[in-house]
Amino acid sequence: MELGLFWLVGFVVHILAASAKTLNYEWNITWVSANPDGLQERPVIGINGQWPLPVLDFTLGDRVIAKVYNALGNQSSSIHWHGFFQNGTTHMDGAPSITQCDIAPGSTFVYNFTVDQTGTYWYHSHSRGQYPDGLRQALVIRGPDEPYSGQYDEERVITLSEWYHDPMPTLLKQFISVTNPTGAEPVPKSALMNDTQNLTVAVESGKTYLFRLVNVAAFASQYFWIEDHTMRIVEVDGVWTEPAETSMIYITAAQRYSFLVTMKNDTSKNYAMVGSMDTDLFDTLPPTLNYNVTGWLVYDNQAEKSAPANISSFDPYDDFGLVPVDGEKLLDDPDYTVTLDLTMDNLGDGANYAFFNGITYVMPKVPTLYTALTTGSAATNSTVYGYNTQAFILDKGDIIDLVLNNDDTGKHPFHLHGHNFQVVVRSDENAGHYDANNSPALPSVPMRRDTIYVKPAGHFVIRFRADNPGVWIFHCHIEWHMDAGLAVVLIEAPLDLQKTLTIPEDHWQACDASDTLKEGNAAGNTKDFYDLTGANVSVPPLPAGFTARGIVALVFSCIAAVLGLISIVWYGMAPITVKESPADERREVGSNSSSSSS
């Protein structure tokens, strides 16, 4: 039965492939100047001199060939196709140090893959901390057999994001710094909707629209609502769902929601749609910060666009309850469970880092995919990928449970490359660690998506089948946390990769251009794969308690105090050898008075 379905899908894809086209993109990544929030002009990263970036339209079965030339001059770059399975093309995933080398300034890299999924996605730089500077945009894939085709008249894409005024390298330097021991993330300067503010979306009364909402942010989740309009959620992260009505959506960085809205028949009024950044995430809330961004559904261009009304509380839809249209059942019990305990802590340089199981992610010298391809049979041993990549080797076809326990008090949106996953458990706040023996029954048709957030001091469990050979990073999609090391690497069927994958020449050239090693273990050792001498490792931990110098200092202080006290006692005990001692005086006075009485 399953095999039959597989053949059927294969047949459909084949038919589509015949009609599918090849999309050729020639992209120059360049600096552009922009002022999207009207507060400050700043350099942003554009494509071919354009910013905001183009919203891409793909069709199921298309071949995408994107030739990316890095013309930034001062920064490396990359393009990650967020949410793409990249089955068979893990090397096109676009994550530097994981599946490719960074594209150095002046070099070119070609992404070449076919599109075999539909829904709402986005593309962004995956180079360290780069995409909040502008290199991110929504991407839509349409297919012929979508469950809601025909049920709406038009589509609108809406992106949300926070916006900073300082360039990311500057902010990152301040963020991971001894002067930021609490790991307080830089607070954005404003929020954007479609990379602008006061967006107007012309709508016609009575029509039904499919809105594709994408949070292309690097940090802030947003509450989104449209005044007096009900949203019917029909898609999350590329997974079509049974319609779910709500008046508010909570969308974290990197998540997507599609929803249907049927317009009113009355055209006299325009309606505000509001994105409101989740200020729980911010350590401080500057009084000048407007954490809301407003747009309007414009029925009548002449009518007033009134400011949105204040709301008393946020009551968003709980995405855990969504049901995929395809009805994919809960996968079997896991063959392998990866448990990750999330903590934030300071290391020896005084800066704050993020940890899974006490290990903070540090990029290896050799991109992990290349290590998997060049270490032979040792590729199935996680040691060769380096201590600080925290690699997990997954066997092909296994059912994997990934348990994430959040020992931090913040919300974290997690993204797994190369998969969408069943969300089988997500706890409330402060639920503590996941306990398999003491948890609610798992949903029979779990919601699937590729980015899921964990609640403060809570946990989630996601389940997926390791059916996609490749190297996939699992990381927090808050870019600050990602750069602070909140990531692990999952390596699926490395020996299969060695047999099937051929890395194109331009990918190797990118490594040469960026002086990155191309083979061997994480340390670049091509002889002894288990010798990781020289591998990139994290800063050593802070010494706790008394070290040698502390003891010496304390002992010296004690000695100084004791000597000081001795000197005081000595002084106090010393006879007072002044010219006239009080004793003499008393005697004299005494004699004086006695003589007077005589």
Place this chain on the structure above:
Amino acid sequence: MVNVFAVQVFFIVFRECLEAAIILSVLLSFLKQSLGQPHQDQSIYKRLVRQVWAGSMVGILCCLIIGGAFIGVFYGLGHDIWSKAEKLWEGIFYLIATIIITVMGLALLRINKTKEQWRVKIAKALVDKGKNQTKSKWLSGWARRYAMFLLPFVTTMREGVEAVVFVGGVSLGYPATAFPLPVLTGMLTGLTCGYLIYRGGNAMSIQIFLIASTCVLYLIAAGMFSKSIWDLQYYRYQMAVGSDVAEQGSGPGSYNIRETVWHVNCCNAETDNGWDVFNSILGWENTGTYGSIISYNAYWIFIILCVGYMLWEERSGKRSLRERILVVFAKVPGLKWYASPKLAAMQQNPEDIVREVHSGLFNEEGAEQQQVVELK
């Protein structure tokens, strides 16, 4: 603990009360020796003794009122301003307190010497009054009539206000609740001690007690000096970090790792019970910084050098440091009023003045004595 008992305050009050008690005892000794003899008029003697007590009491009362007002105004107006940059002010206040304690502390060991100085001071004041036949005969007469009231009144009030200013300077960082208890106990201990000295009890045990309290005082001072540096560094760190680092408790992020010599994730003087006592007496911090440790050691070395110098000075009979400092102060316009009289008192031969008092003060009653002195 620290919120209800500021140890520094206790010691300052103790010290000032001891001094006041000594003044009183000196005055009473004077009276006793001059007028209190069996053959003399007991009514005059008793009247004068009453005057002394009344004068001291009124003086103390006045200074308590002034002090209360001072501290009340201070907490009413100033505290909010300072709480905003708490660590900066704390650092500065601790520095002031350290200097005050350091300057006055060692004198506690020479309290007998102080007693002597006071004898001279009082005698001199009496002599001056006797000499200056001022413009108004009435005033002069009044002043003389009530000399035994005015003298203790003026001196206790002056010393008392000094104490208030010192207490204020030392304890600016404390909440108002930290005052009453140490002030009360400090007064009691000081007066008891003064009484014991007056009674001429066991000189040795009093001396040991004084030594012990001086030791504690200097432990506190060293700790405060170290803490003052610590606070200033911490303030700078707070500025750099920008957020409220105190919220971080004791763990990473609560301290500047670049200046840390040791750090233990516990025993935080600000948050953990018991350690605040350790902190206020010995200057303990769960983070030892280079600045605080070096300053702590340097402070003790400085004290050792000072003590060495003072011992040498006493033994060699050279002009004392205090005198030298006063000489310098006397040349500074703003400080002249303070330094000159003290210097004058110091440079006068105490023997002479005391004798002069005995001869000149109570001339009606003391004619007999005067003769005796002259005979001698």
